[in-house]
Amino acid sequence: MKLYGYWRSTSSYRLRIALALKGLTPEPMPVHLVRNGGEHRGEAYRRINPQGRVPSLALDDGSVLIQSPAIIEYLEEVYPEPPLLPADPVARARVRGVAAIIGCDIHPLHNVGPLNHLRRDLGRSEEEVGAWIGRWISEGFAAVEALIGDDGYCFGPIPRLADVYLVPQVYAAERFAVPLAPFPRITRVAALAAAHPAFAMAHPARQPDAE
Amino acid sequence: MKLYGYWRSTSSYRLRIALALKGLTPEPMPVHLVRNGGEHRGEAYRRINPQGRVPSLALDDGSVLIQSPAIIEYLEEVYPEPPLLPADPVARARVRGVAAIIGCDIHPLHNVGPLNHLRRDLGRSEEEVGAWIGRWISEGFAAVEALIGDDGYCFGPIPRLADVYLVPQVYAAERFAVPLAPFPRITRVAALAAAHPAFAMAHPARQPDAE
Numbered sequence: 052m053k054l055y056g057y058w059r060s061t062s063s064y065r066l067r068i069a070l071a072l073k074g075l076t077p078e079p080m081p082v083h084l085v086r087n088g089g090e091h092r093g094e095a096y097r098r099i100n101p102q103g104r105v106p107s108l109a110l111d112d113g114s115v116l117i118q119s120p121a122i123i124e125y126l127e128e129v130y131p132e133p134p135l136l137p138a139d140p141v142a143r144a145r146v147r148g149v150a151a152i153i154g155c156d157i158h159p160l161h162n163v164g165p166l167n168h169l170r171r172d173l174g175r176s177e178e179e180v181g182a183w184i185g186r187w188i189s190e191g192f193a194a195v196e197a198l199i200g201d202d203g204y205c206f207g208p209i210p211r212l213a214d215v216y217l218v219p220q221v222y223a224a225e226r227f228a229v230p231l232a233p234f235p236r237i238t239r240v241a242a243l244a245a246a247h248p249a250f251a252m253a254h255p256a257r258q259p260d261a262e
Numbered sequence: 263m264k265l266y267g268y269w270r271s272t273s274s275y276r277l278r279i280a281l282a283l284k285g286l287t288p289e290p291m292p293v294h295l296v297r298n299g300g301e302h303r304g305e306a307y308r309r310i311n312p313q314g315r316v317p318s319l320a321l322d323d324g325s326v327l328i329q330s331p332a333i334i335e336y337l338e339e340v341y342p343e344p345p346l347l348p349a350d351p352v353a354r355a356r357v358r359g360v361a362a363i364i365g366c367d368i369h370p371l372h373n374v375g376p377l378n379h380l381r382r383d384l385g386r387s388e389e390e391v392g393a394w395i396g397r398w399i400s401e402g403f404a405a406v407e408a409l410i411g412d413d414g415y416c417f418g419p420i421p422r423l424a425d426v427y428l429v430p431q432v433y434a435a436e437r438f439a440v441p442l443a444p445f446p447r448i449t450r451v452a453a454l455a456a457a458h459p460a461f462a463m464a465h466p467a468r469q470p471d472a473e
Contacts, residue, residue, distance in 0.1 A: 102363060102405035114352050120366065121358035128351045140339045141325050147332035152313060155331065159370040168397065173390060183379065194313035
């Protein structure tokens with residue numbers, strides 16, 4: 052396997068955690084999102100992923116999978132142990148629901164494209180961009196905080212799909228200086244995950260392309 | 263089952279299609295997103311869904327599921343026929359990948375919250391808001407167009423998860439007057455779906471709260 056990603060990208064980090072939890076160690080293929088006007092926009096990378104986004108996972112037979120939510124569901128199906136989802140369908144929907152709040156209602160709004168549009172096309176100040184980011188993270192985290200449990204990871208003693216999504220989102224929140232004090236459950240989960248070997252090895256600072 | 267949703271909401275429409283394809287007919291529970299400052303923000307609805315968003319699906323045992331991606335995966339697990347995903351894991355990832363482009367990279371950016379933030383908090387004009395919407399739909403559709411097939415639905419002769427996501431996104435594109443001429447595969451899929459009974463009964467205009 053080859054993992055095309057960028058050290059600081061939220062969705063690359065998310066996929067690295069899922070891979071590490073499954074005990075998979077693909078070859079890292081860094082794609083620099085800033086250098087040369089963004090290597091993800093270049094022709095070479097678009098031949099791998101026509102959408103020109105990270106991450107992508109190239110399988111050993113040459114198939115390329117795109118979109119972290121789709122790739123992580125693939126991993127869960129093909130490498131079922133340890134499971135990222137519980138067995139009961141309603142419990143699975145609760146775990147996937149928290150993942151979707153992060154993957155749909157928070158992260159897309161502070162992705163590099165929308166932030167650059169706010170800055171360059173709409174001429175917004177860094178203060179306005181920061182308020183935009185903070186709003187979506189804070190509103191989304193308020194929902195997550197209400198839905199996850201009082202101890203352990205988001206949904207009990209072992210990490211699940213919700214934690215795979217939450218930990219990179221907390222990293223992004225810290226990077227953007229969004230206050231986390233209103234979210235004690237979320238900060239508890241992030242602290243617990245920081246001590247877990249799979250989460251630790253997936254951390255942006257541990258990647259070969261980290262700056 | 264009770265389906266809390268809004269006739270014109272993209273994610274409510276998406277869930278209605280999945281339910282209709284599975285032959286499920288939950289009781290409609292309209293939640294008006296504009297009237298009374300937004301009924302989804304009210305205390306009564308937040309007791310059902312702490313995030314205060316539509317759709318939510320209340321099961322007959324009282325469990326409430328939130329977030330359309332999570333609810334649709336639940337439906338696929340509990341009501342496997344007809345399947346919204348093919349059997350092969352790589353093929354499933356391709357179908358889910360197109361769904362994720364729409365569910366993560368397009369729809370969240372033109373959701374009501376971000377558009378209102380652009381208008382009210384950032385003072386942007388309707389022309390600027392329209393360009394914002396058009397950019398994310400057009401960029402996302404260019405990727406979808408490159409990934410789906412040359413005839414039938416997105417991935418063959420029967421509707422799959424990608425079509426469940428695509429058809430409401432085309433409806434939104436038309437509503438926002440985004441040009442669809444560059445996307446002949448997408449418009450072919452939308453035309454085919456319009457003649458399918460499940461897609462037809464899920465259409466916003468057919469809902470009891472349609473205006």
